[in-house]
Amino acid sequence: MSDGTAHLETPRAEARRTANGERRILEVEGVVKRFGGILAVDGAAFDVAEGSVTALIGPNGAGKTTLFNVITGFYRGDRGSIRFQGREIVRRPPPVIARLGMVRTFQITKALARMPVIDNMMLAAPNQPGEQLVNLIVRPGAARRREREVRERAGELLALFQLERLRDEYAGVLSGGQRKLLEFARALMAEPQMLLLDEPMAGINPTLGARLLEHMHTLREERGMTFLFVEHDMEVVMGHSDRVIVMAEGKVIASGPPAEVRRDRRVIDAYLGGGATVGNQA
Amino acid sequence: MTPPLGITFEAFTDFGFWTSVGILAGTYTLFTLGLQLNVGFTGIVNFGQAGFMAIGAYTMGILVVKADWSFWLALPAAVLVAIAFGLLIGLPSLRLRADYFAIATIAAAEIVRITAQNARELTGGNQGLFGFDDSWNDLSNTIEGWLESAGWSNPETLFPLFLVVWATALVATALLHFAQRSPWGRVLRAIREDEDAARALGKNTLVYKLQSLAISATLGALAGFFLAINLNFLNPEEFEPLFTFIGYAILVLGGLANYWGVAFGAVIMWTILEGTRFIDLPISAEREASVRFMIVGLVLILLMAFRPQGVFGKKEEMVLGE
Amino acid sequence: MEARSVPSVAHLPLRERLRELPAVRWARFHPESAAAGVIGVLVLVLIVAYGVHDVAQTGLNGLSLGSVYALGAVGLTLVYGILKLVNFAHGDFLTFGAYMAFLVNVTWGAPLVLGIVFGIAATAALGVAFERIMWGPMRTRKAGLLQLLLMSIGLAFLLQNTIQFIWGSQIRRLDVNVIDTVEFLGLRIGRTDLIVIAVGFVTLLSIGAMLKYSLLGKRMRALSDNFDLAETAGVDTSRIVLYTWIFAGGLAGLAGVLAAAVTDVKPQLGFELLLPIFAAVILGGIGDAFGALAGGIVLGLVIEWSTLVIEPRWKISVGFAVLILVLFIRPQGIFGRARAI
Numbered sequence: 001m002s003d004g005t006a007h008l009e010t011p012r013a014e015a016r017r018t019a020n021g022e023r024r025i026l027e028v029e030g031v032v033k034r035f036g037g038i039l040a041v042d043g044a045a046f047d048v049a050e051g052s053v054t055a056l057i058g059p060n061g062a063g064k065t066t067l068f069n070v071i072t073g074f075y076r077g078d079r080g081s082i083r084f085q086g087r088e089i090v091r092r093p094p095p096v097i098a099r100l101g102m103v104r105t106f107q108i109t110k111a112l113a114r115m116p117v118i119d120n121m122m123l124a125a126p127n128q129p130g131e132q133l134v135n136l137i138v139r140p141g142a143a144r145r146r147e148r149e150v151r152e153r154a155g156e157l158l159a160l161f162q163l164e165r166l167r168d169e170y171a172g173v174l175s176g177g178q179r180k181l182l183e184f185a186r187a188l189m190a191e192p193q194m195l196l197l198d199e200p201m202a203g204i205n206p207t208l209g210a211r212l213l214e215h216m217h218t219l220r221e222e223r224g225m226t227f228l229f230v231e232h233d234m235e236v237v238m239g240h241s242d243r244v245i246v247m248a249e250g251k252v253i254a255s256g257p258p259a260e261v262r263r264d265r266r267v268i269d270a271y272l273g274g275g276a277t278v279g280n281q282a
Numbered sequence: 283m284t285p286p287l288g289i290t291f292e293a294f295t296d297f298g299f300w301t302s303v304g305i306l307a308g309t310y311t312l313f314t315l316g317l318q319l320n321v322g323f324t325g326i327v328n329f330g331q332a333g334f335m336a337i338g339a340y341t342m343g344i345l346v347v348k349a350d351w352s353f354w355l356a357l358p359a360a361v362l363v364a365i366a367f368g369l370l371i372g373l374p375s376l377r378l379r380a381d382y383f384a385i386a387t388i389a390a391a392e393i394v395r396i397t398a399q400n401a402r403e404l405t406g407g408n409q410g411l412f413g414f415d416d417s418w419n420d421l422s423n424t425i426e427g428w429l430e431s432a433g434w435s436n437p438e439t440l441f442p443l444f445l446v447v448w449a450t451a452l453v454a455t456a457l458l459h460f461a462q463r464s465p466w467g468r469v470l471r472a473i474r475e476d477e478d479a480a481r482a483l484g485k486n487t488l489v490y491k492l493q494s495l496a497i498s499a500t501l502g503a504l505a506g507f508f509l510a511i512n513l514n515f516l517n518p519e520e521f522e523p524l525f526t527f528i529g530y531a532i533l534v535l536g537g538l539a540n541y542w543g544v545a546f547g548a549v550i551m552w553t554i555l556e557g558t559r560f561i562d563l564p565i566s567a568e569r570e571a572s573v574r575f576m577i578v579g580l581v582l583i584l585l586m587a588f589r590p591q592g593v594f595g596k597k598e599e600m601v602l603g604e
Numbered sequence: 605m606e607a608r609s610v611p612s613v614a615h616l617p618l619r620e621r622l623r624e625l626p627a628v629r630w631a632r633f634h635p636e637s638a639a640a641g642v643i644g645v646l647v648l649v650l651i652v653a654y655g656v657h658d659v660a661q662t663g664l665n666g667l668s669l670g671s672v673y674a675l676g677a678v679g680l681t682l683v684y685g686i687l688k689l690v691n692f693a694h695g696d697f698l699t700f701g702a703y704m705a706f707l708v709n710v711t712w713g714a715p716l717v718l719g720i721v722f723g724i725a726a727t728a729a730l731g732v733a734f735e736r737i738m739w740g741p742m743r744t745r746k747a748g749l750l751q752l753l754l755m756s757i758g759l760a761f762l763l764q765n766t767i768q769f770i771w772g773s774q775i776r777r778l779d780v781n782v783i784d785t786v787e788f789l790g791l792r793i794g795r796t797d798l799i800v801i802a803v804g805f806v807t808l809l810s811i812g813a814m815l816k817y818s819l820l821g822k823r824m825r826a827l828s829d830n831f832d833l834a835e836t837a838g839v840d841t842s843r844i845v846l847y848t849w850i851f852a853g854g855l856a857g858l859a860g861v862l863a864a865a866v867t868d869v870k871p872q873l874g875f876e877l878l879l880p881i882f883a884a885v886i887l888g889g890i891g892d893a894f895g896a897l898a899g900g901i902v903l904g905l906v907i908e909w910s911t912l913v914i915e916p917r918w919k920i921s922v923g924f925a926v927l928i929l930v931l932f933i934r935p936q937g938i939f940g941r942a943r944a945i
Contacts, residue, residue: 072482074478074482093481094478094481094482095481095483095484095485095486095487098481098482098483098484099484103482103483103484104482106478106479106482110476110478110479110482112471112472112475112476112479113475114471114475115468115471115472115475119468119471122465122468123468123469123472123480123483123485124483124484126484128465130464130465130466131465131466131468131469131485132466133461133466133493136461136464136466143464143465147465186483187483190483190484321750327750327753374931374932375928375931375932378931378935379935380749380750381690381749381753382886382931382935384690384753385882385886385927385931386927386928386931386932388879389879389883389924389927389928389931390924390928392879392921392924393921393924393925393928396918396920396921396924397921399917400915400917400918400921527757527760527761530754530757531757531758534754568768568772568773569769569772572765572766572768572769572773573765573769574765575761575764575765576761576762576765576766576769578758578761579757579758579759579760579761579762579763579765580758580762581758582754582755582757582758582761583738583755583758583759583762585758586742586747586751586752586754586755586758587738587741587742587755590747590751
């Protein structure tokens with residue numbers, strides 16, 4: 001948002017402004033990740049603007065999920081720099097990164113199967129005094145109060161995603177699509193500034209998928225939340241993202257608005273080895 | 283009339299027998315509550331519980347006998363030492379995969395036991411350590427006095443110990459039960475389900491796992507105290523990995539993820555282990571000992587094959603997990 | 605935008621910073637050489653302090669102990685790697701092998717060689733029997749790791765105590781020559797110990813060659829790496845599983861006989877060896893048979909060399925200390941191929 005408050009920013013925040021005044025919320029520079037002999041990520045670099053919806057695409061094996069894992073701390077990057085809201089986060093542990101405001105979902109959902117849906121949700125809320133053992137003894141009132149708040153909020157989010165009738169079911173009995181929604185709702189409970197979604201559309205039916213995308217846009221508009229998602233479904237990518245970043249063989253080979261990227265020669269080559277354009281022919 | 287096969291069941295009507303079984307069952311309830319917290323609720327496979335028991339028992343014994351400490355000061359000190367050991371082992375090993383962690387803990391426990399066996403000046407080695415229970419005996423006599431004044435003439439000598447052990451075990455079970463339903467308990471269960479999911483949601487899982495291990499160390503140490511008092515003397519044989527395995531047998535018998543089931547499992551297990559001692563079978567005592575453990579092994583195998591959730595565990599625990 | 609070539613580590617905890625020191629980085633990528641270097645330095649220090657003779661003498665003891673560990677570890681690691689089974693009953697396979705040899709050698713009075721053969725065969729058969737009765741059906745039912753582990757503990761209880769029920773708990777000996785010694789290069793070693801080392805090494809070399817060059821060996825290693833992938837590639841997994849148990853059982857049985865030959869025959873024989881055998885497996889990297897082989901020998905050497913410095917009754921704790929150290933520093937093992945955990 002370009003507004004008159006720019007002059008109140010710290011120098012660090014000011015440095016994150018791009019040419020057109022957007023603030024970079026995520027800056028990835030020269031990230032390298034090797035597994036034994038395999039170079040999974042080979043000097044990836046890109047920026048994500050605050051409040052944007054960015055898609056990360058690329059053929060299989062391009063290194064997208066690996067990069068996700070490096071950004072969110074699940075893999076140790078060998079080289080490079082990753083800055084979130086101006087702070088260096090490369091190789092910091094996942095819980096620290098999540099608490100800073102970057103929350104991710106997983107390609108294969110991690111619904112906590114033997115816990116009820118409501119517990120899955122309540123787990124994700126930040127700032128719960130009841131999670132410290134000490135507080136259970138010295139501040140039980142505060143713990144109880146926050147627990148009530150959290151339960152209410154969880155109920156609201158479940159209702160929003162039309163999962164409230166499943167609230168007491170074990171997450172393990174939910175269908176694949178329901179689990180994806182649950183993971184999305186759960187991620188929102190964590191009150192993130194930026195959400196990284198790893199193949200959110202995979203394995204869910206179009207209706208549920210459309211619902212998820214709707215929520216994404218609402219959150220972006222109402223709360224300025226930033227989204228970065230890995231996707232293979234080109235319709236979703238072209239129709240719902242502000243910007244597309246394309247990876248191939250561990251490098252970022254192109255980035256820009258969807259229409260541009262679709263026609264980029266390098267992108268077409270990476271996917272198809274020459275020939276058609278990427279995505280739907282209008 | 284001679285009983286069939288020469289088997290007599292006299293022992294089972296003997297109050298002394300049941301008191302003695304009860305003390306062992308109570309002791310191992312405390313022991314196994316730690317395993318339940320670790321395995322059933324946090325997902326960490328702790329095979330070093332006998333080591334915590336040894337640390338609790340020997341620290342207490344050494345402080346009282348060698349350093350002339352008061353028994354009542356030695357108890358909390360020993361608990362702190364057990365917790366410190368747990369944190370020392372836990373910090374580097376809790377980030378390991380479950381099976382590596384299991385092996386690390388069993389190795390640590392064996393180091394404790396071998397130290398107890400070989401540091402003879404300190405621990406008495408294989409000869410054992412004794413003379414630490416005078417304060418306890420005073421307390422026990424006091425309790426007997428209360429029982430007599432309440433109308434029970436000539437109570438069983440071990441009964442005060444039985445009462446104290448079970449009071450501790452029941453309080454511990456209740457505390458764990460309530461702690462488990464709190465947000466703290468929720469994080470533990472999440473760690474058990476999928477640690478990466480918990481981390482991705484901002485939970486510092488290592489800290490929680492350390493707390494789980496520290497509590498388990500405390501429970502192990504408490505069990506160690508009661509074992510020491512019960513036996514009147516300490517020797518390293520009581521802390522072999524065998525006893526951790528027995529703890530696991532108790533755990534799966536009662537059922538994972540259920541604190542109240544632990545007491546049940548402990549009572550059954552020790553009834554088997556002690557009860558067969560008193561049945562007069564036409565075989566040698568040594569063979570009876572072998573049969574006892576063969577039964578334990580068979581119970582464990584059959585449970586895992588046909589009812590892995592144990593008596594009180596939920597079927598979903600097994601079906602949805604792993 | 606300039607890419608920074610070395611990651612900035614200033615914001616990371618101490619452990620991360622230590623990992624990036626040049627010497628540490630080299631050791632991380634060359635674990636075997638680093639370990640060999642450390643051991644080499646250790647040996648030099650010991651030689652300087654205690655003289656070549658003592659180091660060599662205890663080294664011989666170490667080779668004897670190490671071959672028992674290695675034989676036990678190769679079988680355990682194959683089962684662990686291919687079947688994902690942490691087999692706590694493996695130690696009792698060693699015990700079983702020893703008692704089968706006892707049966708042939710002492711009770712029936714046959715020469716030890718026959719005892720060895722019978723011990724190997726009987727234990728291999730036992731391994732296959734349990735696979736048919738227990739492990740196979742449990743795998744079909746998709747039993748979890750913890751379930752299988754606990755089951756193996758139950759089996760360990762059952763096996764050891766059945767042996768004790770039948771033979772009693774008294775300590776016995778195999779009918780071997782414990783008096784004759786052989787001298788060479790100023791070193792003295794019992795004849796039986798020498799036979800143990802010889803048999804152990806020949807077996808280990810043969811198994812090593814089999815695993816490396818034969819089709820079966822390659823398939824076993826493929827399954828250890830990635831069972832499902834090998835299965836989809838059309839490998840007959842059930843046959844390989846069978847052979848795995850034959851080898852695991854046979855090697856364990858041999859290890860048990862050899863251990864009993866230089867110590868005694870008792871029901872706890874195998875269980876006492878089990879934890880060091882696990883240590884050897886970890887040292888070598890789970891599922892890596894060559895690693896287990898190297899790990900076993902190295903562990904035996906380190907344990908025996910430690911008796912130069914500390915009293916012999918503590919030596920077994922050295923083994924556990926090494927195990928814990930390896931788990932803390934490099935849990936994926938030193939002597940095997942590096943894997944991500």
